[in-house]
Amino acid sequence: MKRIFSLLLAFCLVLPLTVIGAEALGEEEITAPSAVLIEPLTKKVLFEKNSHEIRACASITKVMTLILIFEAIESGKLSLTDTVTSSAHAASMGGSDIWLEEGEVMTVDHLIKAIVVASANDAAVALAEEIAGTEEEFVKRMNEKAKALGMNDTTFKNCNGLDEEGHLTSAYDVALMSAELITHEKIFDYSCIWIDYLRGGETQIVNTNKLLKTYKGITGLKTGTTSQAGSCMSATATRDNMSLVAVVLGCDTGTNRFKDCAKLLDYGFANYMVKDLEIPGGALTPVKVKGGMKEYAGITTHIKNQALLPKSGNAEIKSDITLKEELQAPVEKGTVVGKISFSFGEASVDEFDIITTEEVEKITFKSVFGFLMSQLFSF
Numbered sequence: 001m002k003r004i005f006s007l008l009l010a011f012c013l014v015l016p017l018t019v020i021g022a023e024a025l026g027e028e029e030i031t032a033p034s035a036v037l038i039e040p041l042t043k044k045v046l047f048e049k050n051s052h053e054i055r056a057c058a059s060i061t062k063v064m065t066l067i068l069i070f071e072a073i074e075s076g077k078l079s080l081t082d083t084v085t086s087s088a089h090a091a092s093m094g095g096s097d098i099w100l101e102e103g104e105v106m107t108v109d110h111l112i113k114a115i116v117v118a119s120a121n122d123a124a125v126a127l128a129e130e131i132a133g134t135e136e137e138f139v140k141r142m143n144e145k146a147k148a149l150g151m152n153d154t155t156f157k158n159c160n161g162l163d164e165e166g167h168l169t170s171a172y173d174v175a176l177m178s179a180e181l182i183t184h185e186k187i188f189d190y191s192c193i194w195i196d197y198l199r200g201g202e203t204q205i206v207n208t209n210k211l212l213k214t215y216k217g218i219t220g221l222k223t224g225t226t227s228q229a230g231s232c233m234s235a236t237a238t239r240d241n242m243s244l245v246a247v248v249l250g251c252d253t254g255t256n257r258f259k260d261c262a263k264l265l266d267y268g269f270a271n272y273m274v275k276d277l278e279i280p281g282g283a284l285t286p287v288k289v290k291g292g293m294k295e296y297a298g299i300t301t302h303i304k305n306q307a308l309l310p311k312s313g314n315a316e317i318k319s320d321i322t323l324k325e326e327l328q329a330p331v332e333k334g335t336v337v338g339k340i341s342f343s344f345g346e347a348s349v350d351e352f353d354i355i356t357t358e359e360v361e362k363i364t365f366k367s368v369f370g371f372l373m374s375q376l377f378s379f
Contacts (some may be wrong), residue, residue, distance in 0.1 A: 004232050025267045031256045032248035036171040036253075037264040039274065040179035040236075040245050042308050046268050051172040052153055055249045058097065058224025058232050059119045061161030063177050065128060069112060070184035072131050073241040080109040084130045086122070093121040095162055095226075097247065100126060100204060110198050116190035121160040128159040135159055149176050165226040171247045176246045178221055178234045183287045191220030191236075210258055211235055216267065219243075225254065235261035242274040274306045275317055277342050277350060281322055287337055289360045292329030298357040299323075301340055307349045323354060329362040 027049045036051035038044060045051070052121060072078040084107070086100040098114045098121040100106070106114075111127050114120035128138035135158065142156045153170035161167070181187055194207050208223040217239040224232040231251040237244055246264035279301065280315040286296035323338035338354040 002035065014160060025263070029263060030248070030260050030262050032251045034171045034182050034249040035247060035260060035264065035367040037246045037268050038174050038175045038179065038373075039272065039308050040175075040182060040243055041306050043176070044308050045172075045177065046244075046272060047264060048172070051175075053249075054153055054168050056163060056167060056226065057169045057230035057249055058163075059121075059161040059231035059346050060174055060222050060232050060234050060247075060249075061156065061167070061222040062091065062115055062124055062157065062224075063174065063181050063222050063234060064117065064145060064188065065124050065138075065159045065179050066112070066185070067145060067177060068113065068131065068138065068141055069108075069127055070181075070186060071117075072184070073108075074184070078108060078131060080107065080112075082108045082130075082340070084108060084111060084126050086126050087129055089135065090122050090123070090125040090129060093125055093160065093162070093232075094209075095121050097122040098198060098205070102283075106198070108276050111138075113142060113190055113193065113196060113283040114198060114205060116187070116220075116222070117193050117207045121162060124160040129366055146177070146260065147174070149180055151176055161224055161226070161229075163226045171249050174247045174249070175245050176235060178247065182219070182220065182236055182243065186292070187221075188219055191222075198221055206377045208271075210254075211237075211261065214258075215262055217265075217269075219238075221245075223254075223257070230284055231257040233257040233261050235265060237269075239269050240274070242269070244268040256362065271311055273309055273311050275309060276306055277317065277319075278304050279303065279340065280319055280321075283319075283340075284354065287324060287356070288324055288326045289331055290328050291363055292327075292331065293363055294359040294360045297327060297331050297337075297360050299337055299354050300357050301352045301354045303340075303352055305350050307342065307344065309344060316344075317349060321354070329358070329360050333359045 011171045025047050034050040034053045037047040055178050083105050088102045091100045096119040098120045111123040114123035125135055126309045128135050132138035137161055144154045146154045151173035153171045157164040157167035196205055211218045217237040219236045221234045221236045231254045232249045235246045246261045248257050248260045285298050286298050289297050319342050321340045336353045341351040342349040
């Protein structure tokens with residue numbers, strides 16, 4: 001019986017949806033017809049309800065718009081202090097906006113603020129045109145980025161989320177692009193603003209994300225509402241060094257979208273934790289080299305991942321290193337000489353190669369002579 005339980009534990013821990021020790025969250029508790037909760041670093045799905053159902057997402061579209069904006073800033077193609085002149089097309093947008101007039105000039109910083117805080121459709125188009133020349137070209141880039149992120153359910157038709165035939169996505173894809181956006185940490189300078197002002201104080205903007213006032217650890221991210229999409233939201237929050245992304249699409253009211261996101265985030269924080277995968281101190285000692293110009297070769301490994309674990313689990317993350325005792329010269333830099341693996345209980349968590357950090361030349365008359373000459377002329 002003990003062996004069977006161990007096998008079941010190991011099987012469940014490697015599933016995308018980790019449920020060991022977690023108090024279940026029923027689909028009926030989420031009013032949204034489509035929803036998902038993920039941990040953004042590992043992309044693990046913690047809860048889903050029709051997460052790949054194709055739907056409109058309204059202004060959550062602007063998450064992708066913002067990704068391209070911040071990429072342009074970080075590449076140096078755009079600066080927060082640059083000024084943008086509104087076109088007639090940008091000024092013609094309806095829905096949520098900041099009432100840009102054709103020819104009006106505003107800084108990139110203020111336009112981003114308008115997009116994130118006030119969900120301004122006109123500001124989104126103005127920046128799209130500034131970056132790509134036309135909204136059409138910008139939307140092409142949005143779709144290319146979506147494909148690169150693995151957003152297989154998504155087709156963008158505009159940059160602001162106004163209802164348009166064929167402008168569709170899924171809760172899962174929204175979660176993927178939200179996880180990408182928060183890698184640009186500058187977004188939090190805007191998404192955590194509650195009230196601010198534009199045009200020298202003449203225009204007040206108030207954040208559409210009401211969770212900023214009610215939810216502990218909330219960091220963003222974007223709301224959206226149209227007649228086709230219903231009330232939608234992508235909510236991000238961080239507690240105890242763990243971030244989560246909760247997405248709901250198609251809620252019947254704005255109040256329910258906030259309640260649903262809060263339930264999803266509560267579920268994640270109550271039942272899961274993130275731990276770094278660390279190399280034991282002194283574990284990566286140089287490997288002996290036979291027949292080389294150096295007696296030992298330095299080694300390293302690149303660990304970037306974190307492990308998502310159930311809070312109720314009693315096991316600890318353990319590491320195991322397998323390493324060659326000796327190498328034969330010549331040795332190239334980057335040669336795989338072993339592996340470090342991590343486990344949680346009976347389940348494998350991740351595995352990484354151990355590689356050499358330097359080249360070790362084979363001992364030959366030529367190499368020895370070259371070494372002696374270099375030493376001679378170093379005096």
